[in-house]
Amino acid sequence: MTCKHATLLLSESEERQLSSRERWGLRFHVVICAACRRFKKQLQFLRLLLSQASPKMLAAVYASDASLSEPRRQEIKTLLRRAAEGQ
């Protein structure tokens, strides 16, 4: 499994049930890959934030972090939009 595939599955796991094959592939990849482990942690952290903070506050956090890579920005944007729509 590539990192691209792994991060895609990590994101998708929020929206759909992964197949057992995907889950195992992902689990294995995360064990051997530090970058995807970090990504997974960030996703979990974001989810926690989203459950507790207002989208406005999250937008401020997002705007202040210039070190984020473009895919991460897109990811956060998507999460923020979803949070905003949910309110």
Ligand SMILES: [Zn+2]
């Ligand atoms: Zn990886």
